[in-house]
Amino acid sequence: MEDLIAGLFVNLHIENLAMIMVGTIVGVIFGAIPGVGPMEGVALLIPMTYIMTPIQALLFLVALYSAGTYGGSITAVLFRIPGSAEAVMTTLDGYEMAKKGQAGKALGIAISSSAFGGLFGVMVMILLAPILAGIALRFGPAEYFALCVLGLSVMPSVGTSQPTKAVVAGLFGLFLSTVGMDPISGALRFTFGNTALIGGIPFISSMIGLFAATELLNQITTYRKDRRETAAVEKIRSELPGLRELLSLRWTLLRGAIIGTWVGILPGVGATTAAIIGYSQEVRLSKHPERFGTGIAEGIAAPESANNAAVGGAMIPLLSLGIPGSGTTAVMVGAFLIHGLRLGPLLMVEHRPLVYALFGGMLLSNIMMVVVGLVACRYAAKILSIPYPFLATVIASFCIVGSYALGDIYGIWFVISFAIIGYLMGRTGFPTAPVILGYVLGPIAEASFRRAFIIAGGDVLAIVTRPITFVLLLLAVLSFLWPSIAGCTTKRRKGAV
């Protein structure tokens, strides 16, 4: 505790406080802009940290990471554009809530949930880092596979009341994830000789197309020149949820934070996977799963709490073992090396004051994120009052230029292709949300299963009977079958009456 208090005092030096504030502001901006996210922000700005002291540099980057993970929710709620991959699940309920004229409420829930999740993840990191890192190392390929299956098991309930269509959409997402080079054997799959597809279908470009551009086309389809633009957008400003509302969401926030922290600790999976699993588990545990995707508070609170908790979680293996817990922390390894800090178990011993200053800085950045987020949302929300033709032009331009920002010259074609696919899916009643589940979890599930199969020498029983794997798979089966079981039970009760 004395170390943590000392760390907080270090952060109160004006230069360090300024770095946390600047990192938070830059992070929110990077997170909000489609096509760039916290990982790109950290990668782009690491060279700028040459001129800073090690503590200033790391405070700046972790603040950017935290705030960038939240920032994507702003455009996700207001424009259905996931500003960063981590916010992709927030679009589902956030945008629907905004369409009902409750954009301020949606943004407020996003900020509060992000702050809660972020603070939870940091506290877990401070208290339990070495212990949890050790447990996480026991997660092998079989456990990763089972975790992904658990995440995929809620496919029938996501985004629609027609389970068959949802599963078809999810299988489509799983299929998309197989395009490109096979991670185990290196074989090319479904590339048709096109070099653009060797690395697979780029995630951000396809999500911009599937969500933002599709919604753009949907809005244009129903556009009427005499439609009043201001009906649903009067006086939008972020409202932090009241105590009563926060208390009603307490279990959602806590579950999201626990899931996010744990998923963040696991090397190789980050905040995006955490948001997806957090959302899917909330659907699974809800008494009314059909309400998800219609604009409910839980649909925003769960992924936002999870993705920001994953930030703290991802720092746990990085600081205690030198193993990055996510893509962004992998990039941050470079920052440690630049400033002469050797990552590994000895970091806590050799640089204890710096590590605790980092802990304190992460606590402060989550609090500052609320302030910066409230200000950013007030100005961002005003954009909704712009007449739709101009807003549509802005969104279309950001979709195209944002895809270029990813450095992929073919990104623009993926945006357009997925816009057409998403539009046709919408017109024929297929939900797009399960596509993300399949697309993100598919590669991890496949690679983990095949590795587990190799390790087990081809014995599938040896894979599924591992204790953690067995429990997760059992939960997945129950979760998948629960809607049908519940439906049959309800019909029998009605028949008996």
Add this chain to the structure above:
Amino acid sequence: MKSEILANVVILALGCFFLYLTEHIKGFAHEALGGAFWPRMVLLLLVGLTMFHIIGCLRKRDNARDTETPSGKQSLEMANIRARVVPALLSLVAYGILMKHLGFIISSLIFQAVFLYILERQVSWRNLVVPFVLTSVLFILFVRVMALPLPRGTGIFREFSHLFY
């Protein structure tokens, strides 16, 4: 219902096609499952489920009454699809093609002016001012602040782009 059945038939056809392609995925000699295992499994599930869904849709269609008269909302949507959605998509495609040749600045100005006209169906001073303002904002944000290498175009357009970045 017709569009739903058609969509399912297309998914079924594509599923079968990609399933056929999995035969040509090369395996790794020392791995029992190989690169074709997972996509084959996914596609088999997809094809099976889609067939099941088609049968369900056909049964529903036989039982349902035929109410094919389009509502006012559907007529508006069809009119907008022809008049706005298709031109908007074509303008996005054209933007993608032109950006490589004309550069970011000129192609953005043209695209935004055309896109606004497609939606508003009228020419006003705003249709000329907004593209300049928006392109400037995008330029400052992506080129100056984030130093991203947006296309400069070819020939004379490249020379023009070099005046700015």
